[in-house]
Amino acid sequence: MTRPTDRSGAAADTLRGGPRRRRVRTGGGGRGAPLPLLVPALIGVAFLVVPLIALLVRAPWRSLPTLLTSAEVWQALQLSLVCATAATAVSLVIGVPLAWLLARVEFPGRGLVRALVTLPLVLPPVVGGVALLMALGRNGIVGRSLDSWFGITLPFTTAGVVVAEAFVAMPFLVISVEGTLRAADPRFEEAAATLGASRFTAFRRVTLPLIAPGIAAGAVLAWARALGEFGATITFAGNFPGRTQTMPLAVYLALQSDPEAAIALSLVLLAVSVAVLAGLRDRWMTAG
Amino acid sequence: MHKAPADTVPEGLDARLVVERGAFRLDVALSVAPGEVVALLGPNGAGKTTALRALAGLSQLTEGHLRLDGTALERTPPESRPVGVVFQDYLLFPHLTALDNVAFGPRCQGASKAEARAQAAEWLDRLGLTDHAGAKPRKLSGGQAQRVALARALATSPRLLLLDEPLAALDARTRLEVRAQLRRHLAEFEAVAVLVTHDPLDAMVLADRLVVVEDGRVVQEGTPSDIARHPRTDYIAQLVGLNLYRGEANGHTVRLDTGPAITTTETLSGPAFVAFPPSAVTLYRDRPTGASARNLWRCEVAGLETHGDQIRADLTGELPLAADLTTVAAAELGLHPGAEIWAAVKAAQTHAYPV
Numbered sequence: 001m002t003r004p005t006d007r008s009g010a011a012a013d014t015l016r017g018g019p020r021r022r023r024v025r026t027g028g029g030g031r032g033a034p035l036p037l038l039v040p041a042l043i044g045v046a047f048l049v050v051p052l053i054a055l056l057v058r059a060p061w062r063s064l065p066t067l068l069t070s071a072e073v074w075q076a077l078q079l080s081l082v083c084a085t086a087a088t089a090v091s092l093v094i095g096v097p098l099a100w101l102l103a104r105v106e107f108p109g110r111g112l113v114r115a116l117v118t119l120p121l122v123l124p125p126v127v128g129g130v131a132l133l134m135a136l137g138r139n140g141i142v143g144r145s146l147d148s149w150f151g152i153t154l155p156f157t158t159a160g161v162v163v164a165e166a167f168v169a170m171p172f173l174v175i176s177v178e179g180t181l182r183a184a185d186p187r188f189e190e191a192a193a194t195l196g197a198s199r200f201t202a203f204r205r206v207t208l209p210l211i212a213p214g215i216a217a218g219a220v221l222a223w224a225r226a227l228g229e230f231g232a233t234i235t236f237a238g239n240f241p242g243r244t245q246t247m248p249l250a251v252y253l254a255l256q257s258d259p260e261a262a263i264a265l266s267l268v269l270l271a272v273s274v275a276v277l278a279g280l281r282d283r284w285m286t287a288g
Numbered sequence: 289m290h291k292a293p294a295d296t297v298p299e300g301l302d303a304r305l306v307v308e309r310g311a312f313r314l315d316v317a318l319s320v321a322p323g324e325v326v327a328l329l330g331p332n333g334a335g336k337t338t339a340l341r342a343l344a345g346l347s348q349l350t351e352g353h354l355r356l357d358g359t360a361l362e363r364t365p366p367e368s369r370p371v372g373v374v375f376q377d378y379l380l381f382p383h384l385t386a387l388d389n390v391a392f393g394p395r396c397q398g399a400s401k402a403e404a405r406a407q408a409a410e411w412l413d414r415l416g417l418t419d420h421a422g423a424k425p426r427k428l429s430g431g432q433a434q435r436v437a438l439a440r441a442l443a444t445s446p447r448l449l450l451l452d453e454p455l456a457a458l459d460a461r462t463r464l465e466v467r468a469q470l471r472r473h474l475a476e477f478e479a480v481a482v483l484v485t486h487d488p489l490d491a492m493v494l495a496d497r498l499v500v501v502e503d504g505r506v507v508q509e510g511t512p513s514d515i516a517r518h519p520r521t522d523y524i525a526q527l528v529g530l531n532l533y534r535g536e537a538n539g540h541t542v543r544l545d546t547g548p549a550i551t552t553t554e555t556l557s558g559p560a561f562v563a564f565p566p567s568a569v570t571l572y573r574d575r576p577t578g579a580s581a582r583n584l585w586r587c588e589v590a591g592l593e594t595h596g597d598q599i600r601a602d603l604t605g606e607l608p609l610a611a612d613l614t615t616v617a618a619a620e621l622g623l624h625p626g627a628e629i630w631a632a633v634k635a636a637q638t639h640a641y642p643v
Contacts, residue, residue, distance in 0.1 A: 185379075187375065187379055188379055188381060190346050190366070190379075191373070191375060191379040191381075192381075192392070192396075193345075193346070193365070193366040194344050194346070194366050194367075194369075194372065194373040194441075195372075195393035195396055195440065195441075195444055196367050196368075196393055196396035196397050197367055197396045198396075201396060209381075210381075210382070
């Protein structure tokens with residue numbers, strides 16, 4: 001026998017547009033935090049903020065203009081900006097396709113590749129610098145061929161600074177872009193395919209514009225990381241004023257001879273960081 | 289109407305779609321003539337969308353074939369198939385204007401930017417969207433977005449147009465209007481159109497022929513009116529709002545497999561279906577005297593649902609059935625879940641047909 005099963009519920013639901021549910025709020029608002037949590041939390045805030053305040057308090061505000069307009073500072077700042085930007089560009093060109101591969105293509109060992117790619121995030125930068133020397137140094141496994149075939153040497157050059165910074169900074173971009181790609185609806189790519197777009201066209205004309213905010217956020221993160229890079233840079237590229245001496249290196253050097261100059265340089269980097277944070281916040285707010 | 293089977297005419301769609309995914313197996317044969325609109329109708333999870341994705345090339349066929357106008361397509365990637373898709377939530381590219389969304393297809397097919405835009409403008413004009421050409425998708429209403437999605441799919445001049453739940457994303461009021469428009473546009477479309485829906489009304493208004501899919505297979509196929517009159521499964525009977533029973537006919541009586549018999553006006557013998565609408569059921573608090581209706585059963589109210597200005601009573605007992613009555617009648621009868629009730633149906637209101 002066939003019987004008309006519970007049709008009425010379904011039919012009525014369609015008519016009314018589904019059953020309505022009332023939202024119930026749980027959890028209390030506005031209750032004070034318990035002391036065992038509040039005290040460490042406040043210590044945490046102080047721990048993070050006091051050093052920055054100290055930097056501002058001890059800043060040689062009067063001599064600041066002279067310090068910041070000196071040729072060395074200017075040179076270091078310029079080099080830092082150029083190298084960080086170049087490292088970000090390198091990261092974008094190879095990092096975005098890498099992120100796409102990790103997010104969209106299933107291949108054996110994908111988890112391992114992702115882990116290896118993000119390793120520089122946790123690797124001490126000095127180790128990164130040593131590793132780069134072993135790979136791209138004059139006697140490195142790749143560097144030897146670069147030298148003998150093309151006459152290219154990277155260590156202790158400005159290009160070497162870019163390489164070191166990109167090595168450390170690119171994972172930030174890859175992680176950020178991959179996350180955005182995973183959150184983006186892959187069906188837009190399917191829609192593009194049904195309209196005749198090849199996978200690359202779909203990526204270029206649909207996916208890329210859709211994930212642009214994520215790429216921008218990742219690029220800013222990578223740029224900020226590259227700008228502050230110290231360990232890998234000094235190990236792989238050395239510390240030659242005008243050629244490889246970036247701001248962080250200059251700060252470290254100045255601290256030993258001229259602490260006031262070190263503070264001044266630090267202030268510049270602090271200002272840049274605050275600007276980056278503000279920019280990112282803005283980006284995240286418009287993207288969200 | 290079912291115009292022509294594909295084996296006599298090489299044009300149109302001829303497919304057997306088999307897609308296996310874990311324990312689920314879709315196995316659906318489809319042949320659709322050019323100019324015909326076929327609706328795949330079925331409950332959620334029946335495999336309709338899987339079938340649509342297989343037609344578009346977004347899912348691989350496990351077995352079977354797919355020929356469109358005589359060309360085998362089963363190994364062709366989606367971007368090379370002459371297929372246009374209107375997705376359920378449209379999937380309009382949010383960063384492009386309506387015009388550029390529609391121009392996307394022609395552009396991928398090799399048209400210059402200017403040509404593609406000119407074609408897109410023409411399509412938007414045809415669908416009455418010229419005023420919205422410059423709008424980004426989020427500025428469009430549901431109905432407008434649906435038409436842009438249709439224009440975008442049509443702009444690639446597909447030989448097969450696929451529509452996935454084309455009206456599901458719309459609110460009730462817009463739906464009426466858009467349904468009528470879509471029907472007009474589909475009627476003008478000269479190639480094969482296949483739409484997928486779980487809404488019987490959409491299917492019946494939009495399609496020339498329905499293919500009812502349940503649990504991965506075709507359970508019934510025919511014109512909307514044919515299917516509405518002769519449902520063959522519970523699902524279809526529910527969709528078209530009928531009580532449906534199966535039994536053994538002997539003259540004017542169909543004895544159901546579970547016991548009770550239903551008197552009908554048709555004379556039949558052998559396995560048969562009996563169907564009657566819930567509005568044909570009359571309810572009595574006490575056993576009616578005179579017993580003019582021979583189809584009389586003792587039932588219990590299992591549930592009550594408001595259904596417009598009617599109340600639908602879900603009855604269990606001797607014969608499980610659905611009955612429609614007015615709110616006044618329901619109040620007079622004192623209907624409440626658990627109440628005992630007598631249900632009667634006149635033979636003239638039933639409809640019996642062979643299995």
